[in-house]
Amino acid sequence: MKDERNVSLPNKAERHKLFGSVEPGPRSKPTKKHEMPDLQNTKQDFLFDIDHVGITNVKHPVIVNSHVTPHVQTTIGTFYMTSSVNKTHKGTNMSRFTELLNQYYENGELEVSLAFLKEFTAELSHRLEQEETTITVEFPWFFERRGPDSDKPGMNHADAKVTVHYHQTSGYHYTVSLKGTITTLCPCSKEISEYSAHNQRGNVSMEAELTGDFDETTTDWKLALLEAAESNASARIHPVLKRPDEKMVTEQAYENPRFVEDMVRLVAADLYEMPFIQKFTVTCQNEESIHLHDAIATITYDKSWHM
Numbered sequence: 001m002k003d004e005r006n007v008s009l010p011n012k013a014e015r016h017k018l019f020g021s022v023e024p025g026p027r028s029k030p031t032k033k034h035e036m037p038d039l040q041n042t043k044q045d046f047l048f049d050i051d052h053v054g055i056t057n058v059k060h061p062v063i064v065n066s067h068v069t070p071h072v073q074t075t076i077g078t079f080y081m082t083s084s085v086n087k088t089h090k091g092t093n094m095s096r097f098t099e100l101l102n103q104y105y106e107n108g109e110l111e112v113s114l115a116f117l118k119e120f121t122a123e124l125s126h127r128l129e130q131e132e133t134t135i136t137v138e139f140p141w142f143f144e145r146r147g148p149d150s151d152k153p154g155m156n157h158a159d160a161k162v163t164v165h166y167h168q169t170s171g172y173h174y175t176v177s178l179k180g181t182i183t184t185l186c187p188c189s190k191e192i193s194e195y196s197a198h199n200q201r202g203n204v205s206m207e208a209e210l211t212g213d214f215d216e217t218t219t220d221w222k223l224a225l226l227e228a229a230e231s232n233a234s235a236r237i238h239p240v241l242k243r244p245d246e247k248m249v250t251e252q253a254y255e256n257p258r259f260v261e262d263m264v265r266l267v268a269a270d271l272y273e274m275p276f277i278q279k280f281t282v283t284c285q286n287e288e289s290i291h292l293h294d295a296i297a298t299i300t301y302d303k304s305w306h307m
């Protein structure tokens with residue numbers, strides 16, 4: 001009996017034609033770079049200066065250094081790279097962003113440090129002949145976490161983000177962010193219930209503007225922000241917990257109940273005490289275990305308000 005599933009295939013070129021591919025049409029435009037019009041470099045009055053123009057959502061392998069284990073990690077960075085454009089220029093030269101990124105990568109220098117990003121933004125500003133450049137890199141940061149009793153290790157992670165803004169006359173400006181995860185136990189539930197208290201996974205997001213003299217060789221900003229969130233939580237999150245560990249974190253959470261309001265105020269106090277932070281925003285969002293909705297609280301504070 002004939003097998004209906006057997007088909008007689010035309011070759012690949014014929015298949016492409018079958019599905020709509022056509023022969024190339026006549027070519028009239030130049031193919032050599034020096035003969036091509038360079039629209040983005042047109043100079044005339046284009047009405048407005050542009051604050052930021054460039055490329056975003058660029059994924060690239062990067063190296064992250066950390067003051068805790070693992071000290072060096074390769075991860076994926078998502079880049080946002082822009083320059084200013086003066087109103088006398090039509091546009092920026094977008095190929096130069098990824099061209100420079102690749103150049104640093106090939107030289108083995110593509111690490112997410114303030115030192116690297118300072119060099120990158122200044123070089124980009126020079127190559128684009130523009131006054132200001134901004135680079136933001138978002139990346140997952142991994143850190144080892146051990147069980148509180150068993151000392152068994154595992155890997156946790158937090159979402160990190162760093163922005164360096166360069167201006168040819170006023171210099172550099174740094175902003176860092178970290179979103180970490182914690183346990184919170186509800187103080188109200190503990191107070192009113194005969195037994196137990198509901199608890200939840202809380203997400204603490206911190207964004208901080210660093211002072212110009214911040215020294216990344218002595219302070220790991222990722223670790224400082226993580227500690228601000230975790231040390232004020234009902235309990236830390238762990239990848240590996242044996243029963244004695246589980247008992248410890250459960251009891252610790254019961255002894256340290258926190259509302260979202262408590263969390264943002266306690267984290268704000270720690271960030272306020274860090275001399276290398278100029279301004280910060282902290283948000284705590286709890287994935288409530290007794291609701292479908294989340295609870296949320298935010299504080300923004302600028303130390304210059306009270307100078």
Ligand SMILES: Nc1nc2c(ncn2[C@@H]2O[C@H](COP(=O)(O)OP(=O)(O)OP(=O)(O)O)[C@@H](O)[C@H]2O)c(=O)[nH]1
Nearest residue numbers: 033038040041053090091092093094095096097099
């Ligand atoms: N300015 C601008 N460029 C765009 C836009 N959309 C795409 N392009 C990019 O234009 C780039 C090519 O322009 P340039 O980077 O100036 O290329 P080029 O002139 O050959 O490069 P240089 O010799 O370095 O000046 C490509 O990388 C495209 O991605 C846009 O909206 N604005």
